[in-house]
Amino acid sequence: MASETLALDAIDHRARPIGDRLHDWVVTVDHKKLGILYIIYGIVFLIIGGIEAAIIRIQLIVPHNHFVSPEVFNRMFTMHGTTMIFFVVMPILFGFGTYLIPLMIGARDMAFPRLNAFSFWLTAFGGLLLYYSFIGGNGLYGAGNAPDVGWFAYAPLTARAFSPGHSTDFWTLGLLVSGFGSIGTGVNFITTILCMRCPGMTLGKMPLLAWLNLIVGGMVIFAISPLTAAQIMLSIDRYLGGHFFDTQAGGSAVLWMHFFWIFGHPEVYILVVPAFAFVSEIVPVFSRKPIFGYPVMVAATVCIGFISFSVWAHHMFTVGMSSSGNTFFTVTTMIIAVPTGIKIFNWIGTMWGGKIQFSTPMLFCTAFLFQFLIAGLTGIMLGASPFNWQLGNSYFVIAHFHYVIVGGIVFAIFGAFYYWFPKMTGRMYSETLAKWHFWLFLIGFHLTFDFMHIPGILGMPRRIYTYEPGRGWEIWNLIVTIGVFFQALGILVFVFNLLRSLAKGEPAGSDPWDAWTLEWSTTSPPPEYNFAKIPVVRSRRPLWDIKHPEDPDWKYE
Amino acid sequence: MIDTKNKTKWGRTAGPIAGILILLAEVLLATSLCSGATGPAIPSIFKPESTPADKIYGLSLMVLAITGLIFVIVFGLIAYAATKFRRRSEDGPEPPQVYGSNQIELAWTVIPVLIVLVLFMATTRVIHAIQDARMPKGAVEVTAIGHQFWWEFRYPALGVVTANELHVPVSDPSHPTPTFLKLISADTDHSFWVPRLAGKTDLIPNRVNRMWIDPHEVGVYVGQCAQYCGMQHAKMLLRVYVDSPEQFDQWVQSETKPAQVSDAVNEGRRIFETTACINCHSISGSVADGRFGPDLTHLMSRDTIASGAAPNNSENLKMWIQDPDSIKPGSLMPAMKLNDHDLDALTAYLETLR
Numbered sequence: 001m002a003s004e005t006l007a008l009d010a011i012d013h014r015a016r017p018i019g020d021r022l023h024d025w026v027v028t029v030d031h032k033k034l035g036i037l038y039i040i041y042g043i044v045f046l047i048i049g050g051i052e053a054a055i056i057r058i059q060l061i062v063p064h065n066h067f068v069s070p071e072v073f074n075r076m077f078t079m080h081g082t083t084m085i086f087f088v089v090m091p092i093l094f095g096f097g098t099y100l101i102p103l104m105i106g107a108r109d110m111a112f113p114r115l116n117a118f119s120f121w122l123t124a125f126g127g128l129l130l131y132y133s134f135i136g137g138n139g140l141y142g143a144g145n146a147p148d149v150g151w152f153a154y155a156p157l158t159a160r161a162f163s164p165g166h167s168t169d170f171w172t173l174g175l176l177v178s179g180f181g182s183i184g185t186g187v188n189f190i191t192t193i194l195c196m197r198c199p200g201m202t203l204g205k206m207p208l209l210a211w212l213n214l215i216v217g218g219m220v221i222f223a224i225s226p227l228t229a230a231q232i233m234l235s236i237d238r239y240l241g242g243h244f245f246d247t248q249a250g251g252s253a254v255l256w257m258h259f260f261w262i263f264g265h266p267e268v269y270i271l272v273v274p275a276f277a278f279v280s281e282i283v284p285v286f287s288r289k290p291i292f293g294y295p296v297m298v299a300a301t302v303c304i305g306f307i308s309f310s311v312w313a314h315h316m317f318t319v320g321m322s323s324s325g326n327t328f329f330t331v332t333t334m335i336i337a338v339p340t341g342i343k344i345f346n347w348i349g350t351m352w353g354g355k356i357q358f359s360t361p362m363l364f365c366t367a368f369l370f371q372f373l374i375a376g377l378t379g380i381m382l383g384a385s386p387f388n389w390q391l392g393n394s395y396f397v398i399a400h401f402h403y404v405i406v407g408g409i410v411f412a413i414f415g416a417f418y419y420w421f422p423k424m425t426g427r428m429y430s431e432t433l434a435k436w437h438f439w440l441f442l443i444g445f446h447l448t449f450d451f452m453h454i455p456g457i458l459g460m461p462r463r464i465y466t467y468e469p470g471r472g473w474e475i476w477n478l479i480v481t482i483g484v485f486f487q488a489l490g491i492l493v494f495v496f497n498l499l500r501s502l503a504k505g506e507p508a509g510s511d512p513w514d515a516w517t518l519e520w521s522t523t524s525p526p527p528e529y530n531f532a533k534i535p536v537v538r539s540r541r542p543l544w545d546i547k548h549p550e551d552p553d554w555k556y557e
Numbered sequence: 558m559i560d561t562k563n564k565t566k567w568g569r570t571a572g573p574i575a576g577i578l579i580l581l582a583e584v585l586l587a588t589s590l591c592s593g594a595t596g597p598a599i600p601s602i603f604k605p606e607s608t609p610a611d612k613i614y615g616l617s618l619m620v621l622a623i624t625g626l627i628f629v630i631v632f633g634l635i636a637y638a639a640t641k642f643r644r645r646s647e648d649g650p651e652p653p654q655v656y657g658s659n660q661i662e663l664a665w666t667v668i669p670v671l672i673v674l675v676l677f678m679a680t681t682r683v684i685h686a687i688q689d690a691r692m693p694k695g696a697v698e699v700t701a702i703g704h705q706f707w708w709e710f711r712y713p714a715l716g717v718v719t720a721n722e723l724h725v726p727v728s729d730p731s732h733p734t735p736t737f738l739k740l741i742s743a744d745t746d747h748s749f750w751v752p753r754l755a756g757k758t759d760l761i762p763n764r765v766n767r768m769w770i771d772p773h774e775v776g777v778y779v780g781q782c783a784q785y786c787g788m789q790h791a792k793m794l795l796r797v798y799v800d801s802p803e804q805f806d807q808w809v810q811s812e813t814k815p816a817q818v819s820d821a822v823n824e825g826r827r828i829f830e831t832t833a834c835i836n837c838h839s840i841s842g843s844v845a846d847g848r849f850g851p852d853l854t855h856l857m858s859r860d861t862i863a864s865g866a867a868p869n870n871s872e873n874l875k876m877w878i879q880d881p882d883s884i885k886p887g888s889l890m891p892a893m894k895l896n897d898h899d900l901d902a903l904t905a906y907l908e909t910l911r
Contacts, residue, residue, distance in 0.1 A: 457603060
């Protein structure tokens, strides 16, 4: 197959001066370098967002704590949410997509390499713009620094009357800029997947990762656009005398909510579908079986893609919609659980009858299955709108969506990280350290987010910088905060393992997992041109066909 | 030493077993501590004392039962697959390659659809029962206005205006006297949430929302603002006093009287009426008619000040007047910075406002 490399590689890039090599990374249009840049960028912001989370949790460890002031607390939860969604999870997922899609479909790069670079740098500068608010947010008014309006920035708190200075503008512009980057990436994913597949790879023979990212690309275009529009409208309100969301001049606060959540809910699926994609690639390889029900997995994801655009107002059950409005969004919200459930069942079906090897990627994916199950079930509770009137905006919701984003998406990302690390770097990570990372993070995750459901049930709302003693919330907040330290320790081990393995990990070889998709047919790390000879495929698992010529997949598909 | 063979076998099942044990322990711990968590001070949604809250509680039990059952089954399937199909040895042939099964796919599509149907119908009934309920004759009407960071309550039919502590009559099933709330906001978004009485409903500027409660038990119920509304969102606390009908009538009577006038505190009254106090606060029967802050006509009838942030006593009143940030940083009340003599006189005057 294409595991040979061209003589071109004889030029030793590592011998060049460091300035030149850094320059390469800045001007690169290579999808692999850009993918890695996205991932490194996301990990840096993961640490920053994690520190913000730790500040929040330390403040809440006991009632009436004075660790930080209310202003600082409000900035921390705003920055934590915005950072984690827009500058950690999205870049990392886009990074994996950018890195893997061309390799998995047997292409030499994305369809638009320069747009790819442009998208990355927009995302990167969007994040820097947001964080520049710590310095520039004071504006002429001396008010505030980092934004403190919450990550969904409900009107009219963002109006100039309630948010003087420039902190909100940094939030608006940061998301606007990175939003354009995301749309660029969405366009690039779609075009690449539709136009750049290698000979023989029909849509029905693509790896699931490519299919799922195709769907994500479509969702990005349709979901980010309303957010971008809303940010522009908000800026018009703030600087050009518009009244879209200015309630004191007849504007509508609920209009902002609709704009935000028609972005915000598909966004959840934009984040979780790539995580599904990782699990759909990792679980088969470590169970030694093909994915169970490939066409159903694709269909379920397409369903999720469509239905996710009809559930947004379940974030707004408490804003006083009519009973028919609440009923409609209850039913759409519950229906989306069906295709999601089908996916879980298919992963179990994939494991069933396999020979499961619990290497670190599979450990993370197994934890993903358990945790995503729980996240889905608490989602059903929240989807029952009357139950939501109690649970909405309480710590139960916080626990629920952290279960989705950390227990689901972040666990899948870690799984993907360990799975493709050998491919990206050419070196194996330390399995022992990786297991330490897994167990520490798992324990921390459960201490924090299992027990976080309970104060919500006991009436603790989100976004409060302190709380009254005697409401039964103390013990839970204490346990939740203790869990944070385990998670932090896990992340430290992860970063240490990453750096150590980069420097002195064992050589990985091109196919350490005995896997089946095209990225494993080229060297680790792949050469700039990916494949010396563009591969030709006949089934969904081209490497299986090569390794098992007596029993190839294409006979059955 | 440890027999390695046994160790690997143990290692194979230890993970799932430990997981299940930990989960059980968590559930036990949670339920024991939660059921221990009684008393009026704990605003648990599972201890409803009023009608929308108890309807929601009933629905939530059903939802919990169904999701709990799904959890047990699917969790069991994952744990079983992860234990049973672990790789036993390094080598050996690949397992049978199974690509899927349409019958199985159909089954695990249809069953969830049926479950969703059941959940949806049960939910719709509750939505309808709560949102489309008609206001009966004996209902008390209250307008709740959210402010940064306190609550204003106006009873238009009774002529009562108060703040932060809502009084409502207990409702007798044979003679229901529910309270219907009209929710509006003076500035940013807020949300009215007293978990033991009802689910939350937002107070949104330039919009009118409605909700109702029909409490069965006399008592004090705590809650707080549940929609982030600015710097002091945390201390926008809320107390609902469910009074017996007699207590409620008595309360209404005393609240509708004009403010007491006592010559002993004339000096404090003069200070109040000649400083910035009157720009924001009202005291009926005096020149003070500000609407930006809470009505103080019957200040001393309330147990707390600063929207529940501190008990209402003279020490806290003085602290609040001199430096509100010491109790509630970010409160919109300015620090009055009076001298000791004026502060004492003013506090003495406020303390006559029963």
